[in-house]
Amino acid sequence: MSWRAISTDQILAEFNSTEQELLQDAQESTTALAQILADTVAEFISAMTAAQYNVNTDGTVPDYIRRHVMARARWGWLLAFPQLKQLQTDARKAAADDAVKLLEAIAQRKAGAIEDPAGTASPAANWNSRNRISLRTEPTPPVSTQMPPESTTPGYANPDAPTDN
Numbered sequence: 001m002s003w004r005a006i007s008t009d010q011i012l013a014e015f016n017s018t019e020q021e022l023l024q025d026a027q028e029s030t031t032a033l034a035q036i037l038a039d040t041v042a043e044f045i046s047a048m049t050a051a052q053y054n055v056n057t058d059g060t061v062p063d064y065i066r067r068h069v070m071a072r073a074r075w076g077w078l079l080a081f082p083q084l085k086q087l088q089t090d091a092r093k094a095a096a097d098d099a100v101k102l103l104e105a106i107a108q109r110k111a112g113a114i115e116d117p118a119g120t121a122s123p124a125a126n127w128n129s130r131n132r133i134s135l136r137t138e139p140t141p142p143v144s145t146q147m148p149p150e151s152t153t154p155g156y157a158n159p160d161a162p163t164d165n
Contacts, residue, residue, distance in 0.1 A: 003060040003117045006041065008033045011074050019087055029081040033073070036080065040073035047107040053114040062115050068102045071095035 011033065015023060023030065041059055048055045061069050075096030078084045105111035 003056050003062050003115075004066065005058075005060045006037060006066060006070055006073075008037055011037065011070050011077075014070070014074070015087070022084070022087065026081060026083045029077070029084060032080060033077045036077045037069075037073040040069055040076060043072075044069055044103060044106070047103050048114055051107055051109045051114075053106075054116040056117040060117070064115070065102060065106075067095075068099035072099035072103070075099075 008030065012020075012023065012030065038059070041061060044061055044065060045055050045057070071092070075088075075092055078088050078092065102111060106114065
């Protein structure tokens with residue numbers, strides 16, 4: 001995973017051809033999209049910073065959260081311009097709601113580890129693995145399947161070891 005910028009063109013490209021025609025009629029609103037996008041990126045970066053994750057301050061975000069940032073920016077933009085009301089679909093609202101949930105999870109450090117930007121180190125520990133965003137979608141396996149009884153090797157990352165076990 002890497003950290004990349006999001007452009008307004010990427011958000012606009014997600015609208016179908018019929019919607020693109022409506023957007024041409026509301027051209028003045030597309031200039032506001034850049035500011036809404038910048039504010040949304042700043043909101044996610046602020047949440048990561050508050051949760052003590054390493055961040056880039058150049059307007060880039062980790063690839064994992066790009067679609068969430070775009071969904072939140074797109075929804076905020078659609079709400080800001082009444083002439084775009086017909087583009088406010090349930091699917092776009094649901095995507096924005098998911099983005100809000102992720103934003104809250106990041107702020108509460110419940111979203112897992114966020115991948116460090118290139119050239120930074122995790123302030124949390126001296127881990128030998130790079131931090132990654134991870135969300136568990138399956139229940140935690142029982143202890144018997146995590147580490148078989150005959151195993152004497154720990155099945156977890158050791159922050160002081162040269163490699164993960």
